[in-house]
Amino acid sequence: MRTAHTVVQVRAAEAALMATVPDGTLMDRAATGLATACVDFLGGAYGVDVLIVAGSGANGGDALYAGARLARRGARVAAILLNPAKAHAGGLAALRSAGGHVVPEDEREDAVARADLVLDGIVGIGGKPGLRPEAVRVMELVQRYDVPVVAVDVPSGIDVDTGETPEPHVRAAVTVTFGTHKVGLLVDPGASAAGVVHLVDIGLGPYLPDPVVESLQASDVAALLPVPDRTSHKYTRGVLGVVAGSDQYTGAAVLAVSGALGGPLGMVRYVGPDEPARLVRARWPEVVAGEGRVQAWVVGSGLGEAPERAEDVARALAGDVPVLVDADGLRHVLGRCEGEVLLTPHEGELARMLEVERTDVTARRLHYAREAADRWNATVLLKGATTVVAPPSGPVRVNSVGTPWVATAGSGDVLSGICGALLAGGLSPLDAGSMGCFLHETAGVLASRGGPIVAEDIAAALPDAYRFVREAGDAESA
Template identity: 60%
Template structure:
């Protein structure tokens, strides 16, 4: 599992370690890892041309020491100093001693035009409120370069703890981060600025509980339900689907499709789209009456395509089993009922629905996704899955938020969310906790989207059909 810690947590760990090490030793560790990563990206260091964007903080020192190491291997290194009077003295001396050159932002154009690699050390995890004008101009100029751009710890201009991007920021091809991931490296919009992220261990002693985590194959494989020798369809869990309407019967079909592939033993459908569901999935247990009369289930999914049927939503929420609420259900559910439920509740809004629940503009949710998902989880005492290019899952108990790394823009297609709801609901019925069901569902859904698309458009039905294949992949191969 990838884990991310806040800037203050990292700074505290760095202070503790620096107190035990010789002066400058921690920076040298970081610079060594940074230089090695740059050498790998360059392929051939000797004769390459490197530009270092150097601010006044420790990131600038890391960049200078790394540049000195590369210069000693035959690279031509030029440092662009944004704050000459506050540049790290030891790092600058090391670069000059290795034959490196120094220039100003105003004169950096020729060096950037010739560069094979640009090393971004403008600001680090302490940077707040976006880049200052001179740095912003330099970040914009870097975008016009053909060089490989490598960020030191995180791209300058992104917010380390929130993933926000306030104005201009460096867009990196790769980021070399030290000690632990920073939340902003795993959350959009900042994640899209980081490129491929490489973690360098510098020996930090960090808390066991992070601010953010991201599941990987092995974690998902360990959570997937697997029937035992004595399992039957009821022991494996039965999931109820209250979805669809006369206007939107397809939402019911797609939610059932996701549920049937989600590990539960059986799927009960309650609603007016029973004929359409049975025509596609005859194994579904269909009931035309209210959900509470459909038979025993271990979890419910309510909301996709349900239209204005608030009574069906209320009926499901009154049941003392885990409930996943999506789409129309988020609009129709009584907020006080959601808050008062004692059984686990999972809410799965997109940014617009999250904004409506919080009473804020959609833009506020999109720019501050981590804060928004945490606030929703706290306000509704529920696990919240906030959909997006990086789906975030916040647990009801205030624990670490999970960022899903498998999403793809091809999943932005009608009905895809209905499939995710059914899949995650089936995992709830199979016994997973709310946060595990939501994060495992998002992980598999993202992989299925990638598999179904393979670089071309795919429908929600294609995504559902790909779930068994990616499930087998995850269980059969669990790379670290």
């Protein structure tokens, strides 16, 4: 499990750890990990040009100490000090004694143009969102000369606790973070600004409280996946009822069922009009058409505007089994939910539910997913490049595996099916949503292999994703 903590949590853990080790130990660990990550990124240190952009806090100190290590390994290291009078004294002295130098103000552009790598040590967890004008000017040069950036702890300027980026901020190829992930590294748009995130262990683990955000890895998913045993039969494995599709949107029925059949259940019942039912049955003779006992419901995709379908949603929500509500069905979720409910809106749907602008949801994904979870007393899975799954209380899960090729018509219907299958298999809405998303994205990666795919390809690759996740889990626990 990848876990993320707030700035307050990190500061408290650092203080507790610092009381047990000699001064400078943590910064030493951070700088060592940072320098190693830079060498990995560059493929070596000898003869490369590294440019540090350092603010006045300990984040700049980390960058300067790492620069000193790189200089000792043969890199040419220069530093732009955004506030020379307040630069981290120990870090600056270390850099100078290792042969690094400070770039005079009128030589900044040349230094950027020459650099193979920029180390962003402008601000870390002590920073407010945004960059001051001088930092903006330097980072504009970095962008103009297309120099890759390694961010120290966080890309400077993002809101560290939310992943929001209302102001100018750094965009990094790699972020080397210390002790634990910060929330803004896992939640978009901050996550996109962070690039590939590399965690350096500085010994904080024992001092950290429960995380506020977590991200499942393959071994976590593998440990939770239902697998049949010799006593299993179709009813114990779970029966999912799918209420999706209409005469107008027949594809939604077929795709939601295909996603469900890619999951670990025993049987699917399809409930809907004749035409989509006929298409579903033609494709999968094993699907049973019509109502009956189920262990979970998926309602919503492609229901259209017909008022009687609102009753289908209401009936499912009033029942005593878990319900996933997607797409059109979300219009009919009126009051607070009871029982286990998973809502799976995309940004536009969540914006409509909360009566805010879609751009607001894009900018504040964690905030609005949590707000909706609280308001409807349900687990809310907000789709997107980094899907957020917010339960009514407790840590939020985010998904960071996947490929943008999954953003294709109908892939949401497939997602509802696989998540529903996991609900029917007895998993909680939080587990079903976050594991379903992981399997769906993994299936997308396996199906795409870097090329275009359609929703059916994702559904077809779900069994492969299941096997892939189980093998990855076995490998990790071996």
